[in-house]
Amino acid sequence: MLSVLRREQPEAFAELRAIASKPPAAPGARSVAAGRDIGIAITGDGNSVVTADGATYVSGDHLDFRDATFHEPVIGVQHVRHTYETRPGIPHPVPDDWPSAKDMEPLAHGVRPTRRVNGLPPLPPYAERDIDDAVRSALLADSAGKFVVVLGEPYAGKTRTALQGIAEAMPDVRVYAPGRGEDLRVLPTVLRGRPEPYVLWLDDLDVHLEAGGGGLEPRLLAQLTGQGVVLVATLREVAYDELRQTADGRLLDLAHIVEVPREWSVGERRRALKAGDVRLADAALHSGPEGIAAYLAVGPQLWEDWQRARRADRHPRGHALVRAAIDLARCGLRGPLPQHLLTKVHEGYEDVTALEREPLADALAWAAEKRFGVLPLLCGGEAGMWEAAPYLVDVMLKGEGHPTVDSAVWDVALEVAHTDTAYDHKAVVETAREAFRRAAEAGDGRAMLRLGLLAESLGERVVAEDWFRRAAEAGQTAAAGRLGRMLMERGEEKEAELFLETAAEAGDSEAATLLGKLLLGRARRWLGAGSDAGVPEAAHLLGDLRLGSGEFDRAWVHYLNAEECGYAAVARSSGVHALLTGSSEVAEVFLTRAVEAGDEVAASLLKVARGELAMHDPEEYFGGDEDGRAYPLDATHYGLVMEKQGHLDKALVQYEKGHAHGDSYGAYRVAVLLEKQGKSDEAKTWYRKAADMGHPAAKKALGGNPDTVKE
Structure with missing residues (x-):
């Protein structure tokens, strides 16, 4: 052993030799361990160790330090037989404190959260999967100890499926769920002598294999299954492929693997619809190939990503484009939308700033990027078509407190639905009607106006008139103008006048014109009455109205009536009449009178009558x-x-x-x-x-x- 130390670690060997060459400590030195006193000397050849009691150990021998007393620092190599006992200071897991399978809280054991809905539990109920029987069968197999791995893509529902399988197959069995990186070698000792079965829950198996030497490995797996422990783990497919390329992959040879597909079958979706939870129902109806589990788990993260993007220093244009797609879907334009439509709508959001900081191409690329490898904010299609992630639309439709769709967006949606057969015009109309109705019932006068406009566009005149009247009473001057027009068309001029004047005073030019026509007609009537009663001014004014309308003969009659009454102010009008009918000499007579009375307009006309001022070529x-x-x-x-x-x-x-x-x-x-x-x-x-x-x-x-x- 010393020769190996000298060859492979020369610095450590030199330090050990220096320590051994020192003289032994004085007698009576306090021992740090019970046992014999060992003084160490390394012989000159470097291959032998001589102890104080005269024993000599040559290279390859083993020196037992456990019962020795050391008076100097010692460097050595110790081989320790693994007994998987806990290290000092680290408490043993207490099986009696572990929860039973039926009491395991899913959110605390790896299941991802989804959208919260008032009045509903944090998670939807479990929707049965087609592989549930396979999971239960694996857990209930005849063998005492088992190792079951539930395999699948990210967000396929592995964790929820595995936990549900444990709860159903062995509801009263206690489950130990170690933390990531926790030393598992203590478990055989802790569970030794306990006859009842236990479950070891390892969510994301790969993180429990390298726990500083205390992770799961074949010998530990054999010990646990030999004691009747059921090991249940989840594993991502990517991690599975990586493990197969390493020594840890040997564990997978010992596992019963059940694969969970990400995409849900028709039967699974049907069961989700019947589960009685709006979140599951939405996911069953609107999730695509990504599946219900991914829809529920990734959706809230999509929402947060979209909301944060609104800031000027992030992706304001990307945020606005996604909002445009969501709003148009809320209006009833479900399905892919042309890019030019999103561009048109998103530029109209006055509350979104700094669009110019982000190019359109960059914004679309950001929105189309898949989050967590599963779902994008905008799903791209062929020929520049885009669709908002269904989850975002569902949240906006189901949630309260979200901004209403802008009027301009409704106008665009209704126009597109009317002209493009790719969309359901009736559905858009009914969606609009319901949205406007809710707002109108809350006292929104603008919504009342929009209900009137919608009904008018559909030919529902009675309904339109009713909403226009309610909107006008709520202060909507545009509605007053619309109502005035409808009343005019029906011949109810007296009632129409009030509404038209209200709209005209608010700047409605069409209402002002219509009001002018109404008053003009009324002026003819009353000026005619005054003329018939012999009032010369009324006859003069009525003649001007007739002349302006090209009724030359009738105008001349009114002018003559005014002259018969000695009304000299009619002179200019009589002169204009004569000029227009080609009687220049007669025109000159009347216009001369008017000029000499101080009428400056008549002076220019007199020059024309005399031929002094030519008409335009x-x-x-x-x-x-x-x-x-x-x-x-x-x-x-x-x-x-x-x-x-x-x-x-x-x-x-x-x-x-x-x-x-x-x-x-x-x-x-x-x-x-x-x-x-x-x-x-x-x-x-x-x-x-x-x-x-x-x-x-x-x-x-x-x-x-x-x-x-x-x-």
Whole structure:
């Protein structure tokens, strides 16, 4: 042994020789252990040890130090026979304190938590797996001691399945669950002489193999199973493959292995649905190949990851994109969504900042990354389609206190569902109606307005009117405008006026216009009554209304009535009437009176009547730059000027520009011009374009049925 020490550890050998060369300690030195006094001297050849009592030990001999007394430091090699007794200071496990299998708390023994729901226990009830019988059979096999390993991918449900198997197969058996890295060599001694069976629970078997020399190994396994202990362990497939490449893999040859698949079968999902827990039901319906266990365990971690990403220094755009997918799903657009739709929606979130810090590609890559190797926040599909993780949608739909979906998102969802047959329009409408109804019942006037708009879009006018009225009473001026329009269409002008005025004063231009039309009609009525009663001012004003509408003859009658009453202020209006009807001399007479009465507007008109001020040249009036006219309709009007002047090619160019600007009359004029040129087929095409844009004359030219014309 000394020769080996000298060869392999020369420094230790030199230290040992130096210590041995010192003289023995004085007699009477206190012994540190009972036994004979040993003084050590190493002989010159370095291969022998001479003790104080004269005994000589040569290389290869064994010196028993256990009963010796040492007066100097000693370096030696001691071989210890393993008895698996506890080290001093470390208490023995007490089997009587171990829980029985039926009382083991799953969360305390490796089962991962899931979403908490008020009124429900922390974990859902166990949903039976197809392999349960195999686990129980392995645990109840005839042999006394057993080693059962439940194998599977991460988040496949290994731990819950194994614990349930123990609880059902041996409910009253006590279970010992050592901590990670805990020395297991003490167990044979602790359990020696105890006739009752015990279970050793080793969740994640691989971490219990290298416990500083005190982990599970074949000899210890044989001792435990020989004493009737049932060892139950879980093991990830990756760890299994790694162990098979090491010496520890020999243990797996001694195990009864039961494999748990991650994906759940139809029967397993059916049993989960019937378990009476909303979390299991959601998981059974919405989990994919990752399986119910992964859905329940990874889901809460996905939620936390998404929530934290909102910060400006993390992934704000990624957070917003996921939120857009969730919100659209909450609206009823279930299934993959096009990327451009997520992009459009996520940019509208005013409460999410710093989007510009994260490029779109980076945000999508972050959201599509699988968390824990199982689930991403956004599931990518073909052709740029994305879908939010179902767990996130379920939490938002089932949980309380989450923000409501923005109105702009609802608008997008309803529009998409209406135009894209890939989505269930009816489902989206009903989802929207229910969401708005809940908010309306809570007093949300905006929700009342949205219910009215939704009903109106579906042709439900009675329902729409009722919600518009309730929303208007709740202070929604937009609803007042809508209600005013509906009342106007029904002829209830007096009631409509109040709502239209409310909306107009709030800035509703359409309501203001409609109110103006209502008041204009009412003005005609009452000015007519005043004119009939002989009030000259009423006759004058009514004449102006008639003239502006092109009712020249009726306007002239009202002007004459005012003149008969000696109302001189009507002079300018009479002059304008004469000017418009081509009576310049008559116009000059009336306008001269008005000018001499101080009417500055009449002064300009008088110059026109006298020929001193020429009217605008048509080409100058309608002309513009090369790219278009000053007003949308001018291109068509200028084309008509060109046509009258015989410039048909130029006219056609201007008509086509007018059509491009959205003027149906431009398309109609193209058709007329082509028809004049004998190009009837081309003319029909343009009549059809004009008719599709709503032009009445084009529809008439097509016989009232644009669809009969072939392009």
